[in-house]
Amino acid sequence: PLPAVLRADLRGGLEREVKVEVDLSRMNYYGVALQDVIDAIRSENVNIPGGTIDVGSTKYLVRIDGEFDDPMLIEDLVVTMKEGRPVYVRDVAKVDFGFAERESFARMDDRSVVTLDVIKRSGENIIETAQAIRAEVEMIVPLLPPTTDIRITSDQSEEIEAMVSSLENNIISGLILIVGVLFFFLGAGTSAFVAISIPASMFLSFMVLKAMGVSMNMIVLFSLILALGMLVDNAIVVVENIYRYIEEGWDRLTAAKKATGEVALPIIAATATTLAAFAPLLFWPGEVG
Numbered sequence: 001p002l003p004a005v006l007r008a009d010l011r012g013g014l015e016r017e018v019k020v021e022v023d024l025s026r027m028n029y030y031g032v033a034l035q036d037v038i039d040a041i042r043s044e045n046v047n048i049p050g051g052t053i054d055v056g057s058t059k060y061l062v063r064i065d066g067e068f069d070d071p072m073l074i075e076d077l078v079v080t081m082k083e084g085r086p087v088y089v090r091d092v093a094k095v096d097f098g099f100a101e102r103e104s105f106a107r108m109d110d111r112s113v114v115t116l117d118v119i120k121r122s123g124e125n126i127i128e129t130a131q132a133i134r135a136e137v138e139m140i141v142p143l144l145p146p147t148t149d150i151r152i153t154s155d156q157s158e159e160i161e162a163m164v165s166s167l168e169n170n171i172i173s174g175l176i177l178i179v180g181v182l183f184f185f186l187g188a189g190t191s192a193f194v195a196i197s198i199p200a201s202m203f204l205s206f207m208v209l210k211a212m213g214v215s216m217n218m219i220v221l222f223s224l225i226l227a228l229g230m231l232v233d234n235a236i237v238v239v240e241n242i243y244r245y246i247e248e249g250w251d252r253l254t255a256a257k258k259a260t261g262e263v264a265l266p267i268i269a270a271t272a273t274t275l276a277a278f279a280p281l282l283f284w285p286g287e288v289g
Contacts, residue, residue, distance in 0.1 A: 002132050004124040012106025013114040014099040018071040022093040030087045040079045071097040130157035163221040194235045234267050
């Protein structure tokens, strides 16, 4: 089993089931109650723990496997004794190894299909999990009948990869456009400063997310893309204001202090208004909150 997979839900398939159909007339003849049949089957179809065995520094659990591996063995179970003779399950019931009543249905291309929903554990990397599942499927395919058609109809890892690619494109295109515009209007030094701030901020964000144990998902990627836009806007405002002070004759250090202090409050207020729009999400349960 894959450790990253929490569970796999099967839909649309037929599940094997052992059916014990009792005959009321024969039960009355032998003086057997329905509960007697149930108790006889339940008491035999069990696994009994047998303790542990110590071998050196290793402990082995011992278990007596009493579950039926052949449903027809149920017919030979003794339900009760009548006049010194055993009454078997086959005397009062018919055992059939059939299919359970279907509780779910799945169709594709106007055909009945079996759907398997694989759900990963919380906090696991969805891309790595999807790759591991695909590898397992490829190993299983040769063992299946040649007429079996396996299709992956939904894969959330593809959406995550698309969003990661979109984030990378936004960062690269943002760098190129911003550096180009600032280089044209403000010179090479200013454009280089803004260009460095973008990847540095993203790198710092990834470090903080990793330290907090937050995995990469659609919500995190959306937040990073949104923050990237605000980062670019704020960086341009600050750098442009610094450049204005330098043109007025202030030295670089003083210009940086005065210009940053002058626009700090408006930038914080503008950023806070954007964050306030998403503040209600903090009260949502689960991963969204």
